[in-house]
Amino acid sequence: MAHEYPFIPGATTVGVVCKEGVILAAEKRVAYGYLVLSKAGKKVFKLTDKIGAACAGMVADMQMLAKEVAAYASLHTMETRRAASVNAVAKVMANILFERRLFPLLTQTIIGGVDDEGRRIVVLDPLGSLIPDKYACVGSGAEIATGVLESSYREDMTLEEAKELVIRSIKVATARDIQSGDGADFLIITGEGMKEEAVELK
Amino acid sequence: MGFVPPSAYDRAITVFSPDGRIFQVEYAFEPVRKGTTAIGMACNGGVVLAVEERPFSVLQDVNVPQKLFQIDEHVGAAVAGLMGDARIMVDQARIYAQSNRLMYDEPIGIEVLGKRAGDIAQLYTQHAGVRPFGASIIFAGIDKTGSRVFLSEPSGAYWGFKAVAIGAGADVVKPILEKEYREDMNLDEAAALALYCLSKVMEGKLEPSKIKMAFVDKETKKFRILSWEEIEKYAKKANSFKAADRG
Numbered sequence: 008m009a010h011e012y013p014f015i016p017g018a019t020t021v022g023v024v025c026k027e028g029v030i031l032a033a034e035k036r037v038a039y040g041y042l043v044l045s046k047a048g049k050k051v052f053k054l055t056d057k058i059g060a061a062c063a064g065m066v067a068d069m070q071m072l073a074k075e076v077a078a079y080a081s082l083h084t085m086e087t088r089r090a091a092s093v094n095a096v097a098k099v100m101a102n103i104l105f106e107r108r109l110f111p112l113l114t115q116t117i118i119g120g121v122d123d124e125g126r127r128i129v130v131l132d133p134l135g136s137l138i139p140d141k142y143a144c145v146g147s148g149a150e151i152a153t154g155v156l157e158s159s160y161r162e163d164m165t166l167e168e169a170k171e172l173v174i175r176s177i178k179v180a181t182a183r184d185i186q187s188g189d190g191a192d193f194l195i196i197t198g199e200g201m202k203e204e205a206v207e208l209k
Numbered sequence: 210m211g212f213v214p215p216s217a218y219d220r221a222i223t224v225f226s227p228d229g230r231i232f233q234v235e236y237a238f239e240p241v242r243k244g245t246t247a248i249g250m251a252c253n254g255g256v257v258l259a260v261e262e263r264p265f266s267v268l269q270d271v272n273v274p275q276k277l278f279q280i281d282e283h284v285g286a287a288v289a290g291l292m293g294d295a296r297i298m299v300d301q302a303r304i305y306a307q308s309n310r311l312m313y314d315e316p317i318g319i320e321v322l323g324k325r326a327g328d329i330a331q332l333y334t335q336h337a338g339v340r341p342f343g344a345s346i347i348f349a350g351i352d353k354t355g356s357r358v359f360l361s362e363p364s365g366a367y368w369g370f371k372a373v374a375i376g377a378g379a380d381v382v383k384p385i386l387e388k389e390y391r392e393d394m395n396l397d398e399a400a401a402l403a404l405y406c407l408s409k410v411m412e413g414k415l416e417p418s419k420i421k422m423a424f425v426d427k428e429t430k431k432f433r434i435l436s437w438e439e440i441e442k443y444a445k446k447a448n449s450f451k452a453a454d455r456g
Binding site for chain 1: 311312313314315318320321324353354
C-alpha cells in the first residue's frame with residue numbers, strides 16, 4: 008500500500024505461459040507516494056536469449072539484481088555449453104535474494120522463458136521463495152490484475168490471445184491502482200527467441 | 210638407464226625449459242603411467258567405470274573400493290596415480306557437484322566437473338612452492354547431454370572421450386578399445402568389453418579383490434557400484450571378445 012511504504016514504487020507486473028511461449032509484461036510508471044517520478048520506467052529485463060524477468064518494487068534493486076543474474080547465467084551457459092534453464096536462472100536469483108535475507112532487495116520478480124523442458128514462469132518474493140506457476144502477477148496492482156487472469160486464463164491460449172489477456176489485465180489494474188500506468192513493456196519469448204514490445208494503454 | 214644430471218629447469222615448477230617444457234608437470238604424469246589401470250566408457254546404455262586394484266596385504270578389506278568413487282547421484286570417477294592426490298580431487302569434485310545443485314538446482318554437467326578438476330590441477334603448475342597433482346581422474350556420468358566421459362590430467366588439461374584408459378595398462382587397453390568400442394553398445398556389452406580390457410593387463414585371473422566396477426544407467430541416471438556376482442556375470446561375456454581376438 009502506498010501509505011505504508013511511500014518509498015517503494017508500486018507496479019503491475021504480469022507473466023503468463025501460453026501455447027507458443029511465455030509473455031512477461033510490466034507497466035511503466037515509477038511513483039514515489041503521490042509523485043509520478045517517471046512515466047518511462049522499464050521493469051522488464053532480458054536475462055538470457057530465451058529467459059527474461061519482469062519486476063515490481065525498488066527500481067535500483069531490480070536493475071542490479073537483473074544485471075547480476077544475467078552475468079551468472081551467461082557464465083553458466085558458457086561453462087555448460089548449453090542454454091541455461093529457466094529454473095536454474097530463477098534459482099540463481101533466489102540465492103542472491105536469500106543471501107540478503109536480513110537486508111533484502113525490495114523486489115518481486117516473475118522469471119519466464121523457454122528451455123529444453125518447455126515454457127515456464129517462476130515467481131520470486133523479496134526473500135527468494137521460488138514458486139513455479141502458469142500465470143502470475145506481482146506489485147501493487149497484482150490483486151486487480153490477478154482477478155482478470157483468474158477468470159480468463161487458459162493454458163492453450165495462442166500468443167495473440169495471451170497478449171490480449173495480459174493487456175486487458177494491466178489496463179484494469181492501471182485503471183484502479185494509482186501507482187501503475189503510463190503504458191507497458193512486453194517481453195514475448197518463444198522457441199525462436201525473444202521480442203521486446205512497448206504497448207500504449209488507451 | 211644412466212644417471213641424468215638434473216638441469217636447472219628440473220627444480221622450480223614455475224620455470225620453463227628453453228624448449229618450452231615444464232619438467233615437474235611432465236614428471237607428475239609418471240605416477241599415473243605406473244598406476245593401476247582405470248577405464249571409462251560412454252555408450253548408448255550409459256557409462257561404465259572399471260578399475261584394477263592391487264591390495265598390498267591379504268588382511269586388507271577388499272570390499273572397500275579404493276579407486277572408484279561416487280561424485281554425485283549421476284556421476285562417478287576412476288583414478289590412477291597417487292591416491293592421496295586423487296582423493297583431494299575427488300573431494301573437491303563432490304563439493305562442486307553439490308554447489309552446482311545449490312546454485313542452479315541442477316545436477317552438475319560431466320564436462321564442468323572435468324574442467325573444474327583441471328582448473329585445480331592447473332593452479333599447481335603455476336605457483337612456486339607447490340607440486341603438481343600426481344593423479345589423473347576419469348569422470349563418467351549422465352547429464353543433460355547424455356553419456357559423457359572426461360579425463361583430467363596433472364597438467365590441468367581435460368579431454369572428452371567415448372572410451373579412455375589410464376594407468377600402466379593404458380597402452381595395451383587403448384588399441385583394444387579403438388578396435389572394439391561401439392557407441393551403440395548397451396551396458397552389458399560395455400561392461401564385458403571393459404572387463405576384457407582389464408583381463409589383458411592384469412596378472413592372474415579376475416577376482417573380487419582386484420576389480421571394481423560401476424555403472425550409470427541411462428534409464429535410472431544413477432551411479433551404482435557393481436557386486437562381484439554381477440562382475441562375474443560380465444566376465445563370462447568378456448570371453449566373447451576373447452574369441453574375436455586375433456592378437
